[in-house]
Amino acid sequence: MTRRSGVALFAAAVLAALPVLGTEREAAAVAASAPVAGVAGASGISGAAAGSGEGSTGRFAEAHGSGYGNGGDGHGHGQRWRGGWATSVQAPNALSPNWSTQGFTDQTVRQVVRVSTGGTQARIELSNRYGRTPLTVTGATVARAGKGATVQDGTVRKLLFGRQQSVTVPAGGEVRSDGLPMKVKALESLTVTLYLAGPTGPATFHQSSFATTYRAAGDHRADTGGAAFTEQSQSWYYLSGVEVTGGKDDARRSAVVAFGDSITDGYGSTVDANRRYPDALAERLAATGHPRSVLNQGIGGNRVTADSTWAGEKGVARFRHDVLGEPNVGTVIVLEGINDIGASASPDWPGGPAPDVSLAQLIEGHRSLIRQAHAAGVKVIGATVTPFKGAAYYSERGEAKRDALNEWIRTSGEYDEVVDLDRALADPADRDRLAPAYDVGDHLHPSDAGYRAMAEAVDLDEL
Numbered sequence: 332m333t334r335r336s337g338v339a340l341f342a343a344a345v346l347a348a349l350p351v352l353g354t355e356r357e358a359a360a361v362a363a364s365a366p367v368a369g370v371a372g373a374s375g376i377s378g379a380a381a382g383s384g385e386g387s388t389g390r391f392a393e394a395h396g397s398g399y400g401n402g403g404d405g406h407g408h409g410q411r412w413r414g415g416w417a418t419s420v421q422a423p424n425a426l427s428p429n430w431s432t433q434g435f436t437d438q439t440v441r442q443v444v445r446v447s448t449g450g451t452q453a454r455i456e457l458s459n460r461y462g463r464t465p466l467t468v469t470g471a472t473v474a475r476a477g478k479g480a481t482v483q484d485g486t487v488r489k490l491l492f493g494r495q496q497s498v499t500v501p502a503g504g505e506v507r508s509d510g511l512p513m514k515v516k517a518l519e520s521l522t523v524t525l526y527l528a529g530p531t532g533p534a535t536f537h538q539s540s541f542a543t544t545y546r547a548a549g550d551h552r553a554d555t556g557g558a559a560f561t562e563q564s565q566s567w568y569y570l571s572g573v574e575v576t577g578g579k580d581d582a583r584r585s586a587v588v589a590f591g592d593s594i595t596d597g598y599g600s601t602v603d604a605n606r607r608y609p610d611a612l613a614e615r616l617a618a619t620g621h622p623r624s625v626l627n628q629g630i631g632g633n634r635v636t637a638d639s640t641w642a643g644e645k646g647v648a649r650f651r652h653d654v655l656g657e658p659n660v661g662t663v664i665v666l667e668g669i670n671d672i673g674a675s676a677s678p679d680w681p682g683g684p685a686p687d688v689s690l691a692q693l694i695e696g697h698r699s700l701i702r703q704a705h706a707a708g709v710k711v712i713g714a715t716v717t718p719f720k721g722a723a724y725y726s727e728r729g730e731a732k733r734d735a736l737n738e739w740i741r742t743s744g745e746y747d748e749v750v751d752l753d754r755a756l757a758d759p760a761d762r763d764r765l766a767p768a769y770d771v772g773d774h775l776h777p778s779d780a781g782y783r784a785m786a787e788a789v790d791l792d793e794l
Contacts, residue, residue, distance in 0.1 A: 410510065410576040413659045414586050415446030415453070416521075417572045417626040418540070419643060422461040423533035426641040426681060429566040430546065431536040436529035439552055441522060441545040441560055442570050443476045445605050447613035447625040449517045450575030452510040455490060457525075458571040459500040461535040466500040466569065468492075469528040472552045473511065476520035480545040480557030487553055488513060505571065515575050517622035518614065523570055526552040537567040538641070539631045541597045541607065544568065565602065574658065586624035586659045587612070587794050590650065590700075591666035592642075594717060595629025599771035599778065606779040611786035619791065628653040632681075634670045635696035640682040642670070647699040655707045662794050665700055666714035666752065668693055669775075672732045673724035690735050697736075701745055712793065713746030715753035720763040721774030730763055748793045755788040756781055 423431035453473065459466040471490040474482035490508040492498035500506045515521065528550075544567060545560035554560075589595050589609040597607030613625035632642030633649075643649060646667050654663050674680045676687035697713065704711035715737040719725050737753050740746060756777060758766040765774060769781030777785065 410452065411659065412454070412510075412574045412576045413448065413450075414624045414626045414657050415448055415450070415515065415573045415575045416444045417456075417628065417657060418537040418567055418570075419628045419630050419649065419653045420458045420460050420535045420571050421538055421630060421643050422640070423536060424538070424641045427538065428564075429536065429538060430564055430568065431534045431538075431566065434529065434531035434534045435527040435546075435568075436531070437527075437549060438529065439524060439526045439547045439550060439559070440568055441480050441524045441547070441551075441557075442567055443520055443522050443542060443544075443603075444567075444570070444573055445518060445520045445610070446515055446573055446575065447517060447609075447617075448575060448622045449515045449519065449578055451512065451514055451577030453513045453515050453521070453573060453575050454508045454510050455523055455570060456505060456507050456572030456574065457498075457500055457569050458505045458535050459569070460503060460505065460571075462500070462502045462532065464502055464532050466502075466531055466535075467528070468498050468500070468569070469526045469550070470496045470552050471508065471526070472524045473513070474522045474524070474555075476522040477555075477557075479543070480560035482522045482555050484555050487555060507572075507574070510576065517617045521573060523573070524552045524554075525569060526550045534568050535571075536569070537571075537630075539593065539596055539598060540565050540567045541600050541602050542567070542605075543603055572657075585661050586626060586657055587616075588626045588628055588654045588657060588660055588663045589666070590646070590654050590663055591629045591714075592633040592670055593629065593631035594669070594776060595627060595666055596631050597627070597629070597782065598631055599773070599776040600782055601779055604779070606782055608777070608782040608785040611783045612789055615786055615789075615791060616794075623794070624657075624659065626657055628657075629666075632670055633667065634674065634688075635667050635700075636671050636688050636692055637686055642682075645696075647696050647703075650700050650703050655703065655709065660707075660709050662710045662712060663704055664712045664714055664750065664789070665697065665746075666716070668697070668716050668736055669719060669733070671696075672716070672729045672736075673719065673722065673726075675729065675732070677724065690732050693732070693736055694739055697740070698745065710747050712748045712750055712789075713740040714750045715740050717752050717756050717777070718758070718763050718765050719775050720761065723773070723775075725774070748790075750789050752785050752788055755784055 425432050472487050475486040477483050492508050544564045546562040547559035551559045600606040609625050609627040616623045630643040635646040638645050671688040674685035677685045701711050716733050756765050756769045758764040769777050771778045
């Protein structure tokens with residue numbers, strides 16, 4: 332890492348052939364800040380506004396001093412909650428096979444996530460950020476993960492929301508469960524199971540999980556076995572966070588957020604193996620004996636400067652919610668811009684023609700992220716954009732923009748620190764290409780080894 336000194340795209344030809352559903356959204360709907368009918372005092376309900384970026388409000392205020400962020404547990408007990416696991420949610424779409432557009436009716440959804448840090452209590456966050464109607468979750472459980480859809484015997488625990496088993500999340504809103512006494516270890520996998528009596532309507536979700544989600548007909552939230560879970564998906568639904576409190580990792584403002592596109596999201600990494608670069612970074616921190624929250628807020632296809640029907644709100648707009656809205660955030664690593672470059676002026680970008688983004692616009696987008704982070708007292712690390720020569724949307728014009736953006740990241744002094752992922756992953760024989768050992772095969776996304784190399788390029792002392 333240098334002191335002061337993406338998806339990217341799945342494959343353009345494939346994406347252009349797939350149907351794209353959804354509505355362009357400048358910002359998520361703002362939910363009521365108080366419980367609605369049926370919520371029964373559920374803790375942590377908040378609006379989910381992303382707004383236009385620097386001037387928006389919502390979950391950020393909650394996470395940094397009011398409500399149930401840094402300072403509360405939902406009952407006024409003052410625990411310091413921190414993120415164990417998180418993901419950025421998206422509007423429902425059918426870009427790839429998933430269950431988001433139809434939603435759920437009398438079905439149980441079982442999702443497995445690995446937390447980066449442990450504690451003595453846990454709670455979950457559910458998001459209806461892109462829902463157009465209130466979402467009712469009939470019941471939820473958490474357990475220690477077993478193999479596949481199974482969970483470890485004797486570990487299934489009911490989750491409560493305002494001391495009630497069911498909860499209604501307003502359209503555009505979020506809710507956190509009550510804190511549950513449960514010892515959780517760093518790098519432990521937990522299984523969260525939701526019963527949705529439904530119908531839910533289209534579901535807020537995270538499209539590319541690189542983890543298996545399981546579905547069963549009827550109510551199977553208490554099952555330890557996996558036999559009823561006969562359907563599988565590689566997306567996460569409604570679940571947007573797992574938070575912990577207590578234990579030795581109780582420092583304020585220690586969380587690290589990885590913010591970006593599919594290269595942060597982990598496209599091409601081994602499914603169910605936790606091989607994304609933020610996972611590898613969490614493993615490095617845990618190996619020091621001082622695990623920390625490392626939260627992955629990457630979205631495949633995301634851009635700094637432009638919204639998308641399928642790849643989320645533009646980075647400058649979602650940063651406030653997805654990064655600054657997390658509890659105890661101290662540092663953010665920004666790796667984004669390759670999709671602005673690769674899609675620039677493309678008539679075939681999924682969801683409609685992409686704007687021609689100039690270098691000046693990209694730099695101003697990065698400056699907006701820096702300003703937002705600094706205004707919140709968060710350290711911001713700029714990551715240089717990784718090589719993409721040979722990728723489906725590569726061009727010499729795009730390469731010139733990438734080189735210029737990386738030079739600005741390295742030398743402008745505007746980021747607090749720089750991690751040079753470009754140089755860490757480049758092929759020594761052709762610095763515009765990914766090294767073969769780090770290339771998953773599309774010349775854009777890293778392999779498992781590439782994601783590990785990204786994590787190893789980060790100087791832990793600078794986080």
